[in-house]
Amino acid sequence: MIGRRQLFGAATASVVLASALEPQLAQATQQEALAAAAQLDKTLAKYPRGVDGRLVRLGTLHLESQHDFSMGFRLVHNRLLRQSSQQAFQRLLEREEIDPATPFTSDQVRDLIGKDPMIIMASKCWLANQRFMWKALQDHFHEHEDFYLSQMDAADKVGPGTLELAPTMVVPDENRHEIHIQPGGYVGDPFAGHIYHHGTNSFYVGTGMRTRNDQDQVHIGTVSRLPLPADGKVRRILDYGCGMGQFTVALKERFPDAEVWGIDIGGPMVRYGHMRANQLNVGANFAQRLAQDTKFPDGYFDIVTSYIAHHEMPGDVTLKVIEEARRLTRRGGVYYPVDFITGGRTGTPQGMFSRWQDHRWNNERWSMEYHAVDFNAEIAKRGFQHISATKPALPGFGARHFVRA
Amino acid sequence: MTAPDKTRQTFTVEAIPTDLTNGAFFGNAAVDNTVSCLVALGTELWATQRRLKVIEAVMATKGITPQMIEQYVPTAEQSAEWERDRNRFVDMAFGALADDGFRPASAEFPKR
Numbered sequence: 306m307i308g309r310r311q312l313f314g315a316a317t318a319s320v321v322l323a324s325a326l327e328p329q330l331a332q333a334t335q336q337e338a339l340a341a342a343a344q345l346d347k348t349l350a351k352y353p354r355g356v357d358g359r360l361v362r363l364g365t366l367h368l369e370s371q372h373d374f375s376m377g378f379r380l381v382h383n384r385l386l387r388q389s390s391q392q393a394f395q396r397l398l399e400r401e402e403i404d405p406a407t408p409f410t411s412d413q414v415r416d417l418i419g420k421d422p423m424i425i426m427a428s429k430c431w432l433a434n435q436r437f438m439w440k441a442l443q444d445h446f447h448e449h450e451d452f453y454l455s456q457m458d459a460a461d462k463v464g465p466g467t468l469e470l471a472p473t474m475v476v477p478d479e480n481r482h483e484i485h486i487q488p489g490g491y492v493g494d495p496f497a498g499h500i501y502h503h504g505t506n507s508f509y510v511g512t513g514m515r516t517r518n519d520q521d522q523v524h525i526g527t528v529s530r531l532p533l534p535a536d537g538k539v540r541r542i543l544d545y546g547c548g549m550g551q552f553t554v555a556l557k558e559r560f561p562d563a564e565v566w567g568i569d570i571g572g573p574m575v576r577y578g579h580m581r582a583n584q585l586n587v588g589a590n591f592a593q594r595l596a597q598d599t600k601f602p603d604g605y606f607d608i609v610t611s612y613i614a615h616h617e618m619p620g621d622v623t624l625k626v627i628e629e630a631r632r633l634t635r636r637g638g639v640y641y642p643v644d645f646i647t648g649g650r651t652g653t654p655q656g657m658f659s660r661w662q663d664h665r666w667n668n669e670r671w672s673m674e675y676h677a678v679d680f681n682a683e684i685a686k687r688g689f690q691h692i693s694a695t696k697p698a699l700p701g702f703g704a705r706h707f708v709r710a
Numbered sequence: 711m712t713a714p715d716k717t718r719q720t721f722t723v724e725a726i727p728t729d730l731t732n733g734a735f736f737g738n739a740a741v742d743n744t745v746s747c748l749v750a751l752g753t754e755l756w757a758t759q760r761r762l763k764v765i766e767a768v769m770a771t772k773g774i775t776p777q778m779i780e781q782y783v784p785t786a787e788q789s790a791e792w793e794r795d796r797n798r799f800v801d802m803a804f805g806a807l808a809d810d811g812f813r814p815a816s817a818e819f820p821k822r
């Protein structure tokens with residue numbers, strides 16, 4: 306995708322250069338400048354505020370600035386309020402004479418945290434910021450509903466990749482929650498993909514990762530570290546629970562000759578993912594399907610992967626998905642589901658405090674169930690060999706390199 | 711902007727709403743609402759400040775530099791008007807800090 310700044314730069318440079326060259330060459334260069342300007346007009350018609358690398362700029366300066374505040378607030382919250390909240394929790398543990406190394410449950414956390422105003426203030430402010438961020442984004446896309454729906458309508462049938470939607474599919478209840486308190490969740494708002502994309506861009510700077518992801522840096526980096534099958538053959542790849550497809554696109558970019566599929570239960574998510582892949586001229590395929598019932602043939606994929614999808618599904622569904630991955634991965638193929646390191650039903654008091662806040666106030670509805678599953682052991686039980694020496698593809702997350710036996 | 715076509719297919723299903731919209735952290739919804747207002751005000755204030763930065767940057771390309779804005783000296787009339795505006799703003803934003811003599815909301819009118 307050509308950036309607005311790049312386009313301006315190209316046009317200006319061409320015109321300057323043209324004036325210094327022979328007339329014939331200058332004419333050709335001027336034509337290039339005109340072509341670049343025409344391309345700019347086309348881009349601006351599609352994206353009124355242009356694009357910044359891989360990211361379509363938000364529709365208004367005001368919205369972009371609101372979002373900028375939200376990102377800044379997360380940074381400050383992480384640096385100050387979260388710290389003071391954790392210190393307050395530590396004081397509570399001392400006051401209640403609780404050993405900081407003792408195994409703690411989420412119920413014990415809940416009993417404690419209402420007792421300190423610093424914890425309450427930190428939680429409240431975080432939640433308020435999160436709510437405003439989503440609301441500002443949702444309001445904008447709905448205010449300009451026709452414009453954004455028309456873009457998706459036009460993109461649905463266009464390549465290079467394909468899109469399969471399932472309007473009559475029965476979406477299981479477990480997938481209908483408003484994860485991250487995103488209004489409408491992944492299935493209930495026609496702009497779920499737009500909203501998720503821009504909203505989660507601010508997540509990365511305000512978490513332990515402390516990095517930007519507006520150019521898909523995290524997804525591209527994770528894909529670059531994914532291990533390959535021993536025979537080096539990568540003809541087909543599946544990314545299940547792909548959301549709006551950042552990981553899927555990064556996979557297709559690393560393996561341009563492979564048939565790459567991104568599937569997700571969220572119709573609006575795969576719709577946006579397909580449109581965005583087209584914008585980036587990446588030929589990944591998207592389909593609205595369940596991760597535990599993908600409809601692909603046995604042994605179809607050389608690599609089956611996912612990006613932080615499992616903590617968004619119930620524990621029993623995770624087991625079904627692993628079973629489906631076993632069916633789909635060809636012998637010698639790689640299975641690598643990227644997600645958090647699972648921690649069991651208990652943890653240190655501080656660890657459980659952080660986990661509970663994310664679970665409850667970020668509406669990570671299934672995260673506690675996810676942590677209760679011994680993920681690596683469950684995969685190993687289902688026909689996969691764990692390659693334990695591999696470093697995590699996403700630093701700080703679980704190392705989940707498995708090979709289909 | 712044309713009116714949206716409500717018959718359009720959007721591939722959505724009804725979501726299960728979060729119960730957090732009205733989460734009372736402080737045990738008093740009014741306090742929670744006040745904190746929400748402060749965060750919202752911060753959002754809007756920064757959006758305005760950022761817009762001013764963009765305006766100054768655009769103006770600079772037209773010959774009006776940030777230095778010219780910094781060095782601008784208001785006229786006496788402007789100074790007086792701006793001081794009145796400032797005082798109104800401070801009174802509006804912070805006057806409530808001086809409120810006292812609170813009575814319970816359920817209290818009867820005082821007897822004459």
